[in-house]
């Protein structure tokens with residue numbers, strides 16, 4: 001292995017029947033771009049998804065659909081290691097160590113935990129939601145990751161991971177690489193088409209502003225054409241006064257590769273309707289082959305399982321090595 005290659009790790013939850021466009025533009029697109037030059041590990045974090053109660057059959061299906069989507073979006077098992085988190089037990093094992101390193105108050109300050117627990121109330125919030133960021137820290141630190149490609153909403157979790165890694169290293173000796181978030185400016189926060197100041201989210205109560213990768217072209221085109229736009233008529237990127245238009249321009253630009261100034265120039269003298277039609281076309285053209293490929297892959301479960309088996313075997317070698325060093329550093333007595 002070439003040692004100058006950087007280590008990359010990221011994860012995605014299989015909580016829904018489809019990923020949405022924000023997942024792709026904020027994260028998966030960068031995973032694909034990074035697999036060529038880096039030693040990259042990508043996991044479907046099925047254990048994290050247990051914080052939301054799900055029917056076992058549905059969870060099993062969503063995990064496989066998630067893997068199929070990642071492959072269809074461009075991950076190549078010959079270039080990266082793709083695996084299911086639950087198939088590498090070291091994740092849970094290091095998570096416990098991370099829980100023992102995290103302050104109660106520190107965990108309580110995680111904004112995603114605060115938002116979700118305040119929405120549902122203490123009695124309907126599981127403890128796993130509280131310890132979720134420590135499992136995520138374990139995911140990252142186990143692989144000695146240099147970079148973690150994610151969307152903006154994961155920044156705080158990566159900050160905590162860095163703090164925990166540094167805390168461990170200073171108490172018990174150098175054990176973990178301290179990871180850096182890899183968050184691209186464009187695409188890091190794709191917003192809901194109906195509420196363009198809030199992020200596009202799998203758990204939004206209304207799905208009318210969420211573009212699902214696996215929805216039909218008709219559904220997606222209709223959602224884009226019904227997107228909320230702003231006052232005025234000019235197609236100009238300005239996130240404060242034109243959040244709707246800016247979100248559409250970002251979506252267009254990150255998929256088509258045309259820069260925002262190029263798009264502004266192209267749409268000058270044209271209206272919001274033209275922008276929406278063009279975004280719908282770009283999105284639908286991009287998603288069509290992805291959807292077809294997902295269906296082909298789902299028809300080959302043996303292939304998907306073989307990718308995951310190989311991925312888990314490769315991941316486990318790295319993860320177990322880190323776990324062994326961590327146990328040793330802590331003074332846990334080895335069996336042999």
Ligand code: TYM
Pocket residue numbers: 009010011012013014022023024025026027028045048135136139140148149150151152153154157187188189190191199200201
């Ligand atoms: P998850 O499953 O919610 O989302 C997966 C990735 O998609 C990004 N994302 C977005 N990016 C731009 N705009 C949006 N509207 C948008 N919505 C979601 C997320 O930032 C994420 O990168 N906690 C993580 C999963 C995780 C993980 C990890 C990530 C578990 N362990 C280790 C990195 C490393 C999560 O819930 O992502």
